[in-house]
Amino acid sequence: MVSRDTTVQITAVLVAMLLAGLSQQFGGTTPLLLGAGAYIVVFAGSHVYLALRGDGEAVPTSARWRFTALVVVAVTAVALGFAYGTATVAGTSLSTLLGLGVAALFVAYWLYEARDGYRASRQA
Numbered sequence: 001m002v003s004r005d006t007t008v009q010i011t012a013v014l015v016a017m018l019l020a021g022l023s024q025q026f027g028g029t030t031p032l033l034l035g036a037g038a039y040i041v042v043f044a045g046s047h048v049y050l051a052l053r054g055d056g057e058a059v060p061t062s063a064r065w066r067f068t069a070l071v072v073v074a075v076t077a078v079a080l081g082f083a084y085g086t087a088t089v090a091g092t093s094l095s096t097l098l099g100l101g102v103a104a105l106f107v108a109y110w111l112y113e114a115r116d117g118y119r120a121s122r123q124a
């Protein structure tokens with residue numbers, strides 16, 4: 001039997017494929033926005049849906065929201081890097097600064113989730 005998580009993830013991938021396909025039909029910044037939306041849907045779409053339903057069976061709802069926020073910030077930073085990567089801030093390219101920021105965000109997220117998981121295991 002297919003779990004609810006798997007069904008929702010398959011649906012999110014199909015929606016992301018539709019967005020990616022649509023991004024090929026437009027010019028300007030629209031493909032970048034649709035592509036970013038496709039990445040957000042494929043990586044965080046199922047978490048948003050299950051968090052809105054309050055489904056914390058395999059993953060706590062609060063962890064789903066934290067992961068969704070991480071994905072949205074990371075994808076936004078990458079999109080900004082593609083759009084304005086040649087700009088410089090204090091002699092450093094914007095894409096480098098955004099990359100360092102996203103890397104720091106991933107490390108902070110990993111440490112927070114590790115601490116949260118450790119605390120949850122101690123309470124059980």
